[in-house]
Amino acid sequence: MPAVTISVSKLQNLFQEGDGTTIATPLGNTLLEIQGDLQFPSEPPSNDEDERFSEYEEENVVRFGVLSFDSEYKKATLYVGEKQRLLGSVVKLETPLGLLKFDHETNRVELEDVINYKVIFKERPLPIM
Amino acid sequence: MTTAILYSKLNYDSNYKLIQLTPEIFGALYAKKTLEFKATDPEQPVVLCSEDTTWILKQKNHSNTVLLMKEVGSHINSSTPNALIDKAQLCTHHLGFTKLDSELEPRLTEGQINFTSLPIYNGDKSEFLNNTKDRSLTYWSLENVKRCSPCSEREFNNKWHSIGGCVINGYACLLSHDFISRTLHIMLMSCMAENLALDEMEIDRTFEAVKKDIDDTDSNITFTKEMIATVIGKFCTPCGSTTWKLDEKLVSVWYGIIALKKFASSRMISEDEFMIKWKSQFPPYFSCNLDFSVLRGHFYRPLGSGVQYLSVSTLPNDVRDRFKHLFKLQSTWELEEIEPYIKGLNIKGLKIDSFVMKYARRRKQGKRTLVSSR
Amino acid sequence: VEEANADNTSENVRIWVQYNEGFSNAVRKNVTWSSLWQ
Numbered sequence A: 001m002p003a004v005t006i007s008v009s010k011l012q013n014l015f016q017e018g019d020g021t022t023i024a025t026p027l028g029n030t031l032l033e034i035q036g037d038l039q040f041p042s043e044p045p046s047n048d049e050d051e052r053f054s055e056y057e058e059e060n061v062v063r064f065g066v067l068s069f070d071s072e073y074k075k076a077t078l079y080v081g082e083k084q085r086l087l088g089s090v091v092k093l094e095t096p097l098g099l100l101k102f103d104h105e106t107n108r109v110e111l112e113d114v115i116n117y118k119v120i121f122k123e124r125p126l127p128i129m
Numbered sequence B: 001m002t003t004a005i006l007y008s009k010l011n012y013d014s015n016y017k018l019i020q021l022t023p024e025i026f027g028a029l030y031a032k033k034t035l036e037f038k039a040t041d042p043e044q045p046v047v048l049c050s051e052d053t054t055w056i057l058k059q060k061n062h063s064n065t066v067l068l069m070k071e072v073g074s075h076i077n078s079s080t081p082n083a084l085i086d087k088a089q090l091c092t093h094h095l096g097f098t099k100l101d102s103e104l105e106p107r108l109t110e111g112q113i114n115f116t117s118l119p120i121y122n123g124d125k126s127e128f129l130n131n132t133k134d135r136s137l138t139y140w141s142l143e144n145v146k147r148c149s150p151c152s153e154r155e156f157n158n159k160w161h162s163i164g165g166c167v168i169n170g171y172a173c174l175l176s177h178d179f180i181s182r183t184l185h186i187m188l189m190s191c192m193a194e195n196l197a198l199d200e201m202e203i204d205r206t207f208e209a210v211k212k213d214i215d216d217t218d219s220n221i222t223f224t225k226e227m228i229a230t231v232i233g234k235f236c237t238p239c240g241s242t243t244w245k246l247d248e249k250l251v252s253v254w255y256g257i258i259a260l261k262k263f264a265s266s267r268m269i270s271e272d273e274f275m276i277k278w279k280s281q282f283p284p285y286f287s288c289n290l291d292f293s294v295l296r297g298h299f300y301r302p303l304g305s306g307v308q309y310l311s312v313s314t315l316p317n318d319v320r321d322r323f324k325h326l327f328k329l330q331s332t333w334e335l336e337e338i339e340p341y342i343k344g345l346n347i348k349g350l351k352i353d354s355f356v357m358k359y360a361r362r363r364k365q366g367k368r369t370l371v372s373s374r
Numbered sequence C: 001v002e003e004a005n006a007d008n009t010s011e012n013v014r015i016w017v018q019y020n021e022g023f024s025n026a027v028r029k030n031v032t033w034s035s036l037w038q
Helices: B023-030 B125-133 B141-148 B153-160 B177-193 B201-218 B225-235 B248-263 B269-279 B318-329 B335-345 B352-359 C002-013
Strands: A003-007 A030-032 A037-038 A053-056 A058-071 A077-080 A084-103 A108-121 B003-008 B016-021 B036-039 B047-049 B054-062 B063-073 B091-099 B103-111 B167-168 B172-174 B236-238 B243-248 B332-334 B361-365 B368-374 C016-019 C025-028
Touching: A003 B023, A003 B318, A030 A037, A037 B063, A058 B091, A058 B243, A084 B318, A084 C016, B141 B153, B141 B167, B141 B172, B153 B332, B167 B225, B172 B177, B177 B201, B177 B225, B201 B225, B225 B236, B225 B248, B236 B335, B248 B269, B318 B335, B332 B335, B335 B352, B335 B368, B352 B361
Parallel strands: A003 A108, A030 A108, B003 B091, B016 B103
Antiparallel strands: A003 B036, A030 B063, A037 C016, A053 A058, A058 A077, A058 B003, A077 A084, A084 A108, A084 B016, B036 B047, B047 B054, B054 B103, B054 C025, B063 B091, B167 B172, B236 B243, B332 B368, B361 B368
């Protein structure tokens, strides 16, 4: 008889809609969408000359790019790796999305954030000039 | 112009899902009402329930990369990236921690009570309690039934009595049709004997009236207040915080089905004769208007004239087979009389005319719409 | 030798977006309790 109540203890913070000048929610989450697959090695390589790989809270992470965002025009540029540049925009979601975390150890579900905006890149990548 | 340095975990965290928050769900969250996921069992569909609404969940898969990134300060210890950011005034660091290839899409649905494995109570209490040892039946508390029903609390409470749900010695069960019939009959007689208004019934006073009548006879039936509450809930509509109004239509349909089963199940009977039999089923002096059309969905007309009992539960579940079966019983139907037998299979919610035309021939005759086999 | 090395490096640490020509969006029927937790 499975049932679980969605914990909304973080609720107070979730209902403050961003003012649109920042792409992150008040809790610091950002939704990044790319029409394509973001590819990088699944393990840190031996010759990481650009020092793109590191650890964060004991997990392997890769620095895959840089996002620059013009809040006035809601335009964004995403630089991926060494060679690609993607042009995109910040859009308001038609239906806000709830970010749910499923904790398998405690069998709890937490609504961690409410997302109202996303940065989306739908165009074919361009070379970096 | 702001600039963010983007990182990603090499192994994404898979414990996250995105769910579309429709205005209704948002409202339920905002009002701090509880929201929960429920399912009858692990392999059954999940529903999302607020206090009074139920949504079924659909999973929408997509082909884009959707990364959820959190701001991490500049704790990530890797070298400063290239010249792209040198001119930036503001620089933040974001770590992609989960990748989501789907969204959960809630769609409004009607909450259902999971009652298929509940025990049936037919009036014999000692037999009922003996059977609690039977492992094939589910002897649960009402709370447990609620918990594993894909249904919001409000919908559950509204429906529980109308399906005949009751609690006996702490066990949730369904009152049998026969037992409901007996209880309704005695209840109506007792109320009339005590001069209780049937449009302002109260559970306590009704129970007292029934108890008094039962104590006067040497009947071995025992009624509990819960049983009376079930029968009141099933046949009445609430009209105050503690008062209920008898729904004459529901009562007349109930007695009509009893009469159909009794007098028209193995043979057909003329409609006029049936009306007399129907009237004879009610408690003496109980008056209510009888309209044969309320029994649509419980009878057919084998030769076009007389009527015979037909339960929808005996019909095939496949839509083509069902139409075929119905036309074998009766070659031509009035649309209003065939509709209740087929509408449960109209899962796409088509207009009834279009639905019928997919499987049968439909023609107008004056004001009537007739349906027959193609 | 220098050039071969550089190639090698970019081969090992290739980070890029493989563009999808289209966007597909499919609705899967129902979500079961166990698939919710997968």
